[in-house]
Amino acid sequence: MSKTIFVSNRLPVTVKKEDDKLSFHKSIGGLATGLQGYHEKSDSLWVGWTGLQDEIMTELDHQEIESILLKDYKCVPVNLTEVEIDRYYYGFSNKTIWPLFHYFSNLASHDVENWDAYKKVNLKFYNSIKNLIEEDDIIWIHDYQLMLLPQMIRENHPKVKIGFFLHIPFPSYEIFRTIVWREELLEGVLGSDLIGFHTYDYVRHFLSSVRRILGCEHHLNTITFNGRYVKADVFPMGIDFNHFAAEYKDEGYKSQFKAIKNSLKDIKMILSIDRLDYTKGIPERIKAYRRFLELYPEFIGKVRLNLIVAPSREAVDSYKELLKEIQILVSEVNGELGTISWQPIFFFFQSFTQEELIAYYRSAEVMLVTPLRDGMNLVVKEYLASRTDYAGMVVISETAGAASELGEYIIVNPNDLDQIAEGIKQALEMPIIEKQVINQTMCKRLKRYNVKFWAEDFMYNLTNLITDPMQLTGQVDLDEEPSSLLKSFEVGKNRLLLLDYDGTLVGFKSVPEKARPDRELKELLQKLVDNKHNTVVIVSGRDHVTLEKWFGDLKVHLIASHGLWLKHPDSSWEMTISLNNEWKSTINHVLEVYADRMPGALIEEKDYSLAFHYRLCEPDLVATKLHEVKDALVSMTQTMTIGLQEGNKVIEMKDLRVNKGYGASEFLKNPNYDFIMSIGDDVTDEDLFDVLGEDSFGIKVGLGNSKANYRVRSWQSVRKLLNKLSSY
CATH class of the missing domain: 3.30.1240.20 (Eukaryotic phosphomannomutase, cap domain)
Known part of the structure; x- marks a missing residue:
């Protein structure tokens, strides 16, 4: 029976150890809420890190954690050491991928030891789930910490459905290409069947990088990679709309809401909520608010910025410096513009519960969301859902992922202080009727495309995606079902093997001269030639001088220039037709x-x-x-x-009179062959497939329309097949 396996850096359960006692608490919001419906099903597992360092846990702790997580939460823990956390998470994930994907290339590190740790931990995640995977399972992997994991799973479990979702931006090709390990990261993600992003811009950037760096073409967001189709698509993440729109009657919420209202009196609140991070543009936001007060002094004493910053990685030096900068800016604005009875900015460097944040949302006249770069930013959606009176207004950065969905709101350049200032004024002065019309429309959209719909939409597309081209072509997949060919080959006493070269026996190279045969190929061909029942013919578009240089030492027959030149072992080259070069x-x-x-x-x-x-x-x-x-x-x-x-x-x-079918005609006219096989990868090989007999084996390498009745996925698959044949 198939099951679903979710994989993320952190589990949706927080595990703590205090005074040698373990405690378990479910996470709330975001991914945990979105996948809760699926995860509650009996056939679902969630794999991730507990948040505890391996060193502080005893063997009994490990056993208890594994038992409780599996029994009560259907979770499988991945244990990480302090060094792994430092180098994989704080190192490569957050010092290389995070800054580069958010366009802060000046802050990015390219540390080899961090990269090695990233690979090691991705492998550790794979080792934690490999024994759980069954052939018809569905695996959904989340975010930038696990970009290598899809390919690790694909290599060993080729038939499982694999989804990957990136919750941060994917940068433009010009930024992404600066990563030292760019090919490995792309190939890792392309082990998936479906790759999800928050916006179409991110999809476009990803497709561009895949095309330019790996040379993989795409059509309608579908990439051709290693004989498979990989789909990249847009799935903007939503929120638990009903949770934020609900009516709260508990005393904690009521007292918080009342305290906020009493502190405001006749002052209008402008609200900003972020975690401490340089991508959020918090210093720029403070400067823009100051600029607003300078440009429009009539608002002095009538508005207040409630600046809430949640602690995050404050132990990291760059984050300490960011916090210090924010504190200085807040002090400057309050000191220079504030009065005895009015303080321009209330600064909170602390975390709040969701209910407390909802109280702030419902009290704020304007929500100010101006990150320099953000994957989605769910805060703005939470604010809109919380304002059940539809009376709030949003000023949002054009570089926040959510802006692509919220075009009706006031969209600004996060680096343009004057534009942000004007946006704040516009939001404050907008008539209530206009706000309500906009908000009612937007809330209908957000309520419909909530976080559960997001998860269901992705899972539906992943489940129903056809990624195996063999399902579309009707050809026999020799990677999966080689038995009919092997049986025919085994009983054959006079076998003809017609083999293309580039793209069939070797992979393509940037320069044709670099695609010379390697030692493994020469030894493989020698084994085939040594079998007296085999006639091996290399049928190539290469010129005859090159083929002579590369294969002249083997007893193989050579057809060069797409059929123009023919050479048998121990004989000289001859032209199959008389041509001239006047053209x-x-x-x-x-x-x-x-x-x-x-x-x-x-x-x-x-x-x-x-x-x-x-x-x-x-x-x-x-x-x-x-x-x-x-x-x-x-x-x-x-x-x-x-x-x-x-x-x-x-x-x-x-x-046009010369083609591979014409060149091989001398062999195909021989009635003594009881087994004929031709393998090729491109349109030049179709002429040969076209003239093969019904009982012959025409084998297309890779994707694309073909007259061949069989198919393999890649030149590596050809080598594996020929190795099997060489053993008969």
Whole structure:
């Protein structure tokens, strides 16, 4: 029976140890509330860190914690040491990923030991759940601390559904590319089937980085990666709307609300709530409030900024400095602008309960939310839900994720103090009817797309996502079901193996010359050749000189230049058709013009063809320029036998009379072969698949439409298959 496994850095249960006694408390709000409905199901588990350092716990503590968490909370703990917490959490997660993803690259560290700890702890999370995973499980991983975990699970459990959600911004490619371990982080996340973000901007930035750094194309937010489809999509997180909109009758709430109202009297409150962090723009907010009072002195004595800052990482030096800066700014504003009867800013450096915050929400005329960069910012949604009279107004930064949903409110540039000041004035002076119309519309939206809807929406999409292309093509997946091919191969006494090279036997390289055969491949081909029942033919678009240099020492048959050249072992090369090169100079000139316009492009001249490689070009430039290249070439060759053929990041001009099917015809006409297999990865191999007999095995490598009746996921899969065949 399938189950759901949630994985996050922290469990939705806080475990404390005081006086050698353990206590357990459920977390409230955010992720814990959103996933509560799913987690309460009997077939759900939650994996995460308890919050306790491994060193302060005894073996009996571990046993008690594991037993209680599993029995009472359906949670599985991950134990972390003090060093791991320091380097994985405070180190790489919060000194590398956090600042870079929030556009504070000047604060980012690239410490190798922190990176090693990050990898180690992600592996520790995997080891904590690997024995719990069953084939049809659904796993939902959360946030930037666990970006490597999806791929770790995928490598060992290829059929499970894996979701990943990033709760912070994903930066632009120009920022993300500065991370030393950028490829590893992207590949880690791409182990997922569905990747969720708060806004479309974050999706767009992620897709751009994947395309530019890994070279993976995408269509309609679906990425092609390692023979799989990976979907990236927008799921803006909501709140528990009814909790904030509820009527509270307990005395604690009533006394708090009354105390706030009494302190305000005729003063209008501007409210700011954040945790201590440099991404929140708190100093800039204080300066903007001061600017507001300077520009509009008529509000002096009539408004007050209640600045609530929740303690966070205050032991870190940079956070200590931030707190000191905030305290100084508050003192300056109060000292210079305050009077005996009026204080401009009330500063609270403490945490409040949700009920206490709701009392503040319901007393505030204006909610001031101006982070320099924020993934979502749920505070603004909590404020709107709490104002059941619809009489409040929001001034929000355009760089907060929530701004993409709250376009009706006053949106400002968090660095423009004058604009924020004007926004505060506008919010204070807005007619009550106008506020109510806006808020009623927004609250309907927030109530509908609450945190539970967010979780259900993501889980529904993950559950119903088709990520395996084999389900769409109807082809036999030899990675999963190789038995029919292996049986036919085993009984065959005269076998023909037609093997493409680039993208089939080796992976693609940035420069074609770098894709030379490695030792493992040479040894594998030698084993196949040594079997007297096998005829091995390499059918490549490479020129014959290169193939001779790379494979001349093996007893393999070689077909070069897409079928133009043929060489049998211990014989010389021969052309399969007579051609001339009169066309090349004209075409080459056109290609040179476009190569100059497309930095990174290179021209490969072969005996009787020209290849235009654009693997190293800027993807957006390719999108705008490549069609010009193709249009120019097609118009020039309309009356010639020369035509354009597209491959993987390459277009090639060659004689259309020559193709791989034509080149291999000498072998395919031989009636003695009782097993024929052809493997290839791109459009040039389709000509060969097209002429194979019904009983032959045409194998497409990777995704894309094909005439082949079988498929494998990658060139690594080809190697695994050939290794199996070499054992017969």
